[in-house]
Amino acid sequence: MDRRKFLWSAGTGIVSAGLLGRSLAAEGSRSAADIAAATDTIERQDSGVTGPLREFRLVAQQGEAEVAPGKVYQTWLYNGQFPGPEIRVKEGEQLRIIVENQLPEETTVHWHGVPVPNAMDGVPGLTQKPIAPGESFVYKFEATPAGSYIYHSHVGLQIDRGLIGPLVIEEATPHVTYDRDYALVLDDYLPGDPQPLGGMGGRRGMMGRTMGDGCNDGWWGGNRQGGGMMGGWMDMERQMPPYQGLLIGGRLPDDPQVFETKRGERVRLRLINPSGATTVRAAIGGHRMMVTHCDGRPVEPVTVDSLVLGAAERYDVIVEATNPGVWPIVIAAIEGNAPPGRAVLRYTDAAASALRDGVPEGFRGGRQLYYQDLQGLETLPAGRPDRVFDLMLRGGMMGSAWTINGQAYPAADPLMINKGERIRFRMSNHSMMLHPMHLHGHFFRVGNALKDTVLVGAHMGRAEFDFVADNPGRWFFHCHNIYHMEAGMAREVRYA
Ligand SMILES: [Cu+2]
Known part of the structure; x- marks a missing residue:
């Protein structure tokens, strides 16, 4: 085993690849069925040391995203879905992902966080020639190490069109136990074409719109002061695009994604934030969160009331279902102006079925996660830099x-x-x-x-x-x- 593999697998109990062959979608995962259509478990590769080959097909194409009932906008998507289909595989499996570009522009796909071989990294002009319209590219890499990752376009501002999705590599032997496993894709909602900072010429006609209308009670600590618009598309004062809300699973809060549980269960929530620009705070009504992984890497569990995710950060948390009801999972921007987003944690065995609305305790105080609270189970030993x-x-x-x-x-x-x-x-x-x-x-x-x-x-x-x-x-x-x-x-x- 080379130094690299050893470093990242130390303490996680890697088992032989032969045990990893089963193709199993997590119970209750919304997109498991969607991806199944695009997935084949193929014969094992000739080498005995590799896991099974898993093949996926991602078609980057124009389409419609519905973020709330009747609220549809034209954007760019993977396989017609927003966010893109959940790719869920097992540690050690060999991935072969065919990306077909049906967009009017070049694209690539980056596997954020996975230490892939350089040629598979998806950075245009640096690791590969971008995929031209009408062309395809095949990404091949090993699903290792386990973790919660993101796949996304690495061309221009395509992340803010909807070319994002969750990539979950399941552990052979997790260091924590849980009964359910959900990936939550957090995002900032930008209907219309994203525009670079250099291009703020007022083409979008956003001048005069008050952003965040009707949601401006300020409890989440977002940047509320100031008049904002100085002309053009970009909010010049805050230097943020005109995001219209925050999404969880591609849904606005009036039509939230629902995650089910039952009393006594432990629910693993993989919070991943492929937002274009927004840093969010997350908290859950009536429940604390036990943080078990940061950016996919396992940590000593630490229990908090809220945590902050910058763009592209991920935290896995375990929620103990000990407080029956229907509870909000809330995210709120701590930079920029997008109104909060919400999903729902619903006990299927609770008597009451009304959402316990309101602001989760984690936004009013309690313990917030800081980097210094994180103690990795895998570590790079302390040492002097070269x-x-x-x-x-x-x-x-x-x-x-x-x-x-x-x-x-x-x-x-x-x-x-x-x-x-x-x-x-x-x-x-x-x-x-x-x-x-x-x-x-x-x-x-x-x-x-x-x-x-x-x-x-x-x-x-x-x-x-x-x-x-x-x-x-x-x-x-x-x-x-x-x-x-x-x-x-x-x-x-x-x-x-
Ligand atoms: Cu920056």
Whole structure:
């Protein structure tokens, strides 16, 4: 077993691949049936050391998304679904995913968080030629390690059209027990075409609209002050697109996605946030959350009342069903202006069937999760770095670029590293916005846990992480607010 595999599997009890052959969709998973149509379990590959081959087909195409009854908009989708179909596989299986591009523009698919071989990483111009309209590309990689991931387009602002979906790799032997397992896709809702920061010319005619009308009670602590619109599509003051709400499972709060449970069960909720730009706080009415994984990596369970997810971050939590009723699962923007989103946790054996509406306790106080609360079960041991990069994140002045050390990608120097080195990135945020910074192809250590995306606080917030250069190639490092990424907040990390 090479160093890389050992590092990430230590302590998780990998079992032989032969035990992983069963194709089993999680009970109650809404999209299990949908994906089944596109899924075949095929013969095992010739090599005895690999798991079964699983084949999926993702068709990127134009279509309609219905976010509430009668509320339909034209957008871009995978397999006609929004969010895209849940891809759920078992640790060790070999994935073969055929992506067909039926869009009028180029596209690619990135497997966010999975340390795939470089050529499978889906970054246009860096790891592959983009998939032209009418063409296909076959992504092949091993489903390892287990975790909750995201797949999404990596071209331009396509994430904000709906080209997102959940990728779940189930553990052979989870470190926690649970009775149900649901993936919740959190998203910011943007009807209409996303536009880059450079293109704010008022083409969308959003001028004068008061965003968040009717929802402006401010309890979630979103940025409510200020008059906002200074003209054009982008809310210039907040530097956010005109999101009209937050979605869970592609649904607005008036028609929420419902997750069922029964008294006495333990429910695993995989909270994943492939939002285009929005950082959210999440809390559940009447229940605490036991955090068991961050960005897919297992951690010592820690119980909290709320947690924050930057764009592309994921947390798995276990909820103990000890409080029968119908409860809201609420997400609220902590940057930007989108009104809150909601799903529902419903006890099928509860007498009352009315939603216990209101603001979950987690928004009124209680314990919030911080990175320092996370103790990874797998870890990169503490140590001195061989190479340190100090990275200043700047931008946000009227119409300016978003930069790292003053350079805006692609007019930016690659960060050069050598295989085998331990690398440290130290980021400081000299801007007024949050930056969820993501490194492709590697897990990194934040505090005592492994992650792949780390939120750097606004107004001189700082964050640092260490990683081992163990996956050679040309890798993207960028802000996962896609508007910042498109305006330059990105670098290539290149192995010499
Ligand atoms: Cu950013």
